[in-house]
Amino acid sequence: VYEHSQPANRNEVAPGRRPQRSSADACAPEAVVRRLLDLQRLVGNQATARLVQRKPADIDQTNTLSYDASGKLTNAGAARATGPTRTKAINADLSRGWVTPNEQLIGGHLFGRAFGGPDNETNVVPWSQKTEADFSVVETNFKKQADSDALANAASAKTFTATVKSQATFQDRPDLKVDEAALDKEGWPTADPGRTERIKKFDEVAEHFSGVPTSVTVTVSGLSTGAVSFKPSSADIAPTFARNPAALKQAFVETIRFKRNATETRKLLKMPDWATFKKSPKLRTADDLFINKKLGHVASRHPGDWGVTNSNSPDNLKALETKLEAFILDGGNEQIEGVYVLNKVDVLHYVNPATKLWVCTEPDGTLVASYKLGQNQYDILITKGTVG
Amino acid sequence: VSEQELRELRTLLEAFRDGGVTPEDFVERYSSLWRKLNDEVDSAIAAHPSVGPTLPRLREMESRGEISTDEYLARVQGLYESLSGVQVRPGTAAAHALDHVYAEADAWDATQDTDEPLVSLDELQEAVRQAIRALSDQA
Numbered sequence: 001v002y003e004h005s006q007p008a009n010r011n012e013v014a015p016g017r018r019p020q021r022s023s024a025d026a027c028a029p030e031a032v033v034r035r036l037l038d039l040q041r042l043v044g045n046q047a048t049a050r051l052v053q054r055k056p057a058d059i060d061q062t063n064t065l066s067y068d069a070s071g072k073l074t075n076a077g078a079a080r081a082t083g084p085t086r087t088k089a090i091n092a093d094l095s096r097g098w099v100t101p102n103e104q105l106i107g108g109h110l111f112g113r114a115f116g117g118p119d120n121e122t123n124v125v126p127w128s129q130k131t132e133a134d135f136s137v138v139e140t141n142f143k144k145q146a147d148s149d150a151l152a153n154a155a156s157a158k159t160f161t162a163t164v165k166s167q168a169t170f171q172d173r174p175d176l177k178v179d180e181a182a183l184d185k186e187g188w189p190t191a192d193p194g195r196t197e198r199i200k201k202f203d204e205v206a207e208h209f210s211g212v213p214t215s216v217t218v219t220v221s222g223l224s225t226g227a228v229s230f231k232p233s234s235a236d237i238a239p240t241f242a243r244n245p246a247a248l249k250q251a252f253v254e255t256i257r258f259k260r261n262a263t264e265t266r267k268l269l270k271m272p273d274w275a276t277f278k279k280s281p282k283l284r285t286a287d288d289l290f291i292n293k294k295l296g297h298v299a300s301r302h303p304g305d306w307g308v309t310n311s312n313s314p315d316n317l318k319a320l321e322t323k324l325e326a327f328i329l330d331g332g333n334e335q336i337e338g339v340y341v342l343n344k345v346d347v348l349h350y351v352n353p354a355t356k357l358w359v360c361t362e363p364d365g366t367l368v369a370s371y372k373l374g375q376n377q378y379d380i381l382i383t384k385g386t387v388g
Numbered sequence: 389v390s391e392q393e394l395r396e397l398r399t400l401l402e403a404f405r406d407g408g409v410t411p412e413d414f415v416e417r418y419s420s421l422w423r424k425l426n427d428e429v430d431s432a433i434a435a436h437p438s439v440g441p442t443l444p445r446l447r448e449m450e451s452r453g454e455i456s457t458d459e460y461l462a463r464v465q466g467l468y469e470s471l472s473g474v475q476v477r478p479g480t481a482a483a484h485a486l487d488h489v490y491a492e493a494d495a496w497d498a499t500q501d502t503d504e505p506l507v508s509l510d511e512l513q514e515a516v517r518q519a520i521r522a523l524s525d526q527a
Contacts, residue, residue, distance in 0.1 A: 081504055297498040341495045374426035376478035377487045383457045388491025
């Protein structure tokens with residue numbers, strides 16, 4: 001069974017415990033740092049970042065691949081994040097021209113989500129496509145070896161455990177911020193109200209990119225073939241990102257993703273097996289539940305738009321999924337590359353001009369939202385590429 | 389949609405702004421009222437002798453690049469001006485603001501019980517405040 005270890009990082013505090021400290025040192029700089037770390041741990045990186053701009057907490061986690069005496073892996077998959085992850089925010093900053101080079105990153109799971117690795121910042125780091133590919137090979141190989149070792153142990157009815165230690169470090173990125181002096185240098189008028197907004201934007205950018213790890217190490221031990229270690233170079237983790245000089249200028253206009261009549265692959269990420277989902281609740285994976293939840297939202301909030309009932313029954317959701325997929329695959333419905341709600345997510349829109357029915361997915365086919373647009377929303381979608 | 393229903397919508401927005409209604413109740417009730425407003429626009433477009441047939445032609449022209457996006461928006465706006473009996477006309481600041489609330493409310497509702505909600509309550513509140521201002525300006 002998947003278990004999270006107690007934190008090994010010296011900065012970490014075990015859940016439910018707080019370090020003892022006297023009131024005398026409460027205002028010392030170290031005490032402030034400790035309290036910030038406590039806060040970060042308590043409410044999460046995202047919430048803390050709203051209060052204090054700072055990098056994510058370093059990752060130092062130990063997890064296990066646990067097999068039972070029959071050689072079966074018992075780890076349960078982790079739920080999938082549905083919100084705006086840091087990687088998406090970084091990629092949006094890159095594609096909109098705030099930072100260069102525009103080399104899009106991938107959210108890499110240091111401990112696989114399929115094994116129970118959480119889909120959040122305690123386990124996921126933005127890194128390059130190359131590093132993701134390299135790590136996939138390493139992960140496939142150590143999993144294969146662990147499977148083999150587990151089967152060998154099963155021959156004598158023994159359980160097997162491999163240990164995966166994941167570490168990542170982060171640094172603040174003050175070099176990505178701008179200040180009043182930098183804007184003066186670019187010739188911004190002193191009273192320009194856009195100055196505050198531009199400084200705030202680069203504060204956000206700096207916060208986003210502080211989540212790109214400066215080092216990553218994943219070590220797997222317990223295998224019969226010896227320990228396996230993965231430690232990409234910093235250049236492989238990500239390129240050296242810098243502010244786009246053009247983005248400091250007053251006249252800079254960010255590039256908004258928008259392409260009419262796009263020709264990306266049309267697809268919807270679907271429930272793998274509705275029959276199993278319906279009959280065997282215990283066999284439902286985290287991905288199954290994620291898809292079910294997304295469809296359930298559309299069915300409960302917009303049933304009339306899609307001719308389904310307001311019900312989360314598997315039969316109803318399967319019918320909805322079939323309709324959504326048919327709509328996406330129908331070339332008569334325009335595909336638009338664009339963004340969704342406050343420009344937070346890069347998406348593919350699918351819309352029918354006559355009915356104004358609309359489906360929005362992430363580029364990988366994950367359902368984001370779907371309903372019948374209003375006339376005004378439709379006009380904005382086809383002229384600006386955005387809904388919300 | 390009657391004037392009374394538009395007042396109801398505005399009252400609901402203000403109640404949410406002031407904390408007098410839960411986010412869940414707000415999403416439920418707002419979605420229903422927003423849908424009514426848009427059904428009203430669709431009915432008016434369908435009933436109008438020239439707006440209904442002209443809109444698809446303008447879309448085609450814009451899509452083929454025969455008219456610019458700005459021209460498309462200006463011309464549809466002209467068509468919307470001729471619609472009668474609609475409480476919130478497409479293309480107006482009020483329509484934009486109410487649409488934002490709808491999209492953000494839907495996104496909040498879909499992800500609010502996750503680690504990283506797509507839209508925060510603060511953002512939804514801000515969208516609601518903007519909609520209240522836009523409706524006041526329209527009045």
